Amino acid sequence: MKKSNLILAGLTVAVIIGTIFTCSAFAADATKIGIVDFEKILQESNGGKVMQKDLKAKLEQLKSKLQAEEKKVEDMSAALEREALVLSGEKKLARQRELRDKADNLKKMNADYTQEMKIFQNKRMNQIQKDIFEIANKMGKAQGYILIVERKIAGVIYAADKVDITDEVIKEYNKKK
Numbered sequence: 001m002k003k004s005n006l007i008l009a010g011l012t013v014a015v016i017i018g019t020i021f022t023c024s025a026f027a028a029d030a031t032k033i034g035i036v037d038f039e040k041i042l043q044e045s046n047g048g049k050v051m052q053k054d055l056k057a058k059l060e061q062l063k064s065k066l067q068a069e070e071k072k073v074e075d076m077s078a079a080l081e082r083e084a085l086v087l088s089g090e091k092k093l094a095r096q097r098e099l100r101d102k103a104d105n106l107k108k109m110n111a112d113y114t115q116e117m118k119i120f121q122n123k124r125m126n127q128i129q130k131d132i133f134e135i136a137n138k139m140g141k142a143q144g145y146i147l148i149v150e151r152k153i154a155g156v157i158y159a160a161d162k163v164d165i166t167d168e169v170i171k172e173y174n175k176k177k
Helices: 002-029 037-042 044-081 089-143 166-176
Strands: 034-035 147-150
Touching: 034 044, 034 089, 034 166, 037 044, 037 089, 037 166, 044 089, 089 147, 089 166
Parallel strands: 034 147
Antiparallel strands: none
16 A cells, blocks of 8 residues: 555656646747748738739730630631521531530630649749748747747637737748849
């Protein structure tokens, strides 16, 4: 009985000492946590604004090409409707087949352009993200942060304004760009 009480007392003391050291270690560093809002960086930084401008220009370019092809298909369809009564059966079938092929090509072009836009956007986004991660790493090491997380990805529901370092990151990113 006495032996089990000694063991229990020893474990209790070990837990208390461990808790004291653990709490003091966490308490010393807990103030250096940073939050970064990537969406805000995309909206307010020079690099984010350039990316948005480039995406918009690329989208307009692809839209105009797509609209030109749509116009060709519409004109071809209208011509087929006008000439349907005077065309022979074979020519009418050939024109309908050609119209279907053009419509299919238009659908494929639309899908290709959508994919092209996604790839273009992802490349630009990944480059900005890489730059921001580098900046956050340098800031974290230089300023003694133990943790810097992205607001949306990390699932942060609430963070005090004093831990949000987004504006500092934007300033550094603008200097880089």
